[in-house]
Amino acid sequence: MSRFASSPAPRTALDGIPAYVPKPPRPPARGTSYRLFLNENPFPPLPSVREAISRASDGSNHYPEIFPTRLAGALADKYDVPLDHVVTGPGSVGIYQQIGQAFLAPGDEVVYAWPSFEAYPIVTRMAGARPVEVRLRDHTHDLDALAAAVTPRTRAVLLCEPNNPTGTAVGRAAVEAFLDDIPDDVLVVLDEAYVEFSGTADAVDGVALHRERPNLITLRTFSKAYGLAAWRVGYGFASPAVAEALRKCAVPCGVGRIAEEAALFSLTVEDELRARVEEITKERDRLRDALVGQGLPxxxxxxxxxxxxxxAGADAFARELETHGLLTRSFPGDGVRVTVGGREANDLLLSVAPAAARVPDPS
Ligand SMILES: Cc1ncc(COP(=O)(O)O)c(C=O)c1O
Known part of the structure; x- marks a missing residue:
C-alpha cells in the first residue's frame, strides 16, 4: 500500500475549493503568444523602477520588516490618510485572505456579484462561509438585488468597481446609495484594483468613502496600473479597528523588501506611469470601437x-483566438475577457476576431 494512501484530513470547508492544477505549458501557436488572460500591464517596468529593484536586491540577505512601514507611510502621505488606516499584503489577494481570517466564520454569508473576481468564492469558502452570488444585470452590478441579498447572516459584501471580468462600473452616486442600504455591522470590501483606468468624473473613490464609513475597506494594487504584478503588493484603507484586525492576520514579512522598494519607487514616478495608463486606455477605446464596428458585442x-x-460561443471564440497566439480568458456560457495588450497583440485581435466569432461551438 502506498505510504500516502491515508493522511490527515484538512478542514471540510476546503472541499468546495477546486484544487490548483498547474496547466501544461501552452504550445506556441503561430509564432508569438500574447498573455491577454490576467489583466496584466503590457509594459515592462520603467527603466528607473528596474534600477530601484536592482539596487534593492543587494539587501536580499535581510528580512523585510514585519509590515512594510515605509510603504505604508508613503501611501498614508499620498492619500492624506492616517497611518493606522493603511493595510498591506502580498497582492490584494493577500489582503482578502486577511479579511477571511479576521472577519469570516463558518455559517456567515458573503454577498457578491457573479461573474466577478474569481478569488471571492475561494476566500469565502476557505473561511467556511457561504457564498451568496447575485447575477449581474446587463454585465453590470445589480445593486438592488445585491442589497436585497443581505440578510442578518451576511457578514461581508464584496463589490468590485469596476467589475472584473466585465469591466463595467456603476459610478460613485450608485455606490454611495448602495452603501447607505448596507447595515453598519456588515463589512463592505470595495475592490478598486482597476481604479486608475476608470478615468471618469463619476468614478468611485474608495479612499474618500472609507473616511466616513467605518464598515468599508477599499483595496488597491500595484499589480495593474503600476505594472508590478510579479512583486505582489496590494494595499487598502480601512477604519483603524478594521485595519488593526487585518494586520493581526497578515503573514509577517509578507511584502518582500524588493517588492516594497519597487512600490515605493513607483510612487515617485507616477507621471510616467500615468502616461502608460493613458496609452492603455486609449488602446482599450480604440479596440472596443473597432470590435463593435466589426459587429461584436x-x-x-x-x-x-x-x-x-x-x-454559448465564448469557449469556441477563445480557443480560436488561441490558435493565433492570443491567450484570453473564457467564462464558458458567459463571455470572454481580453486584456488590452500592446499594439501588436491588439491589432492581431482585430484581424482575427470576426472570423473567430463565427467559429461554431462544437457542443
Ligand atoms: C478585481 C481584482 N482584485 C484583485 C486582484 C488581485 O490583485 P493582486 O495582484 O493585487 O493580488 C485582481 C487581479 O486580477 C482583480 O482582478
Missing part, C-alpha cells in the same frame, strides 16, 4: 480589459 470598459458577452 463588447461591454463598456473602465479597466484595462474588454468583456465580450458571447454566451
Amino acid at each position: 463588447v461591454a463598456q470598459s473602465r479597466t484595462n480589459f474588454l468583456w465580450l458577452p458571447l454566451g
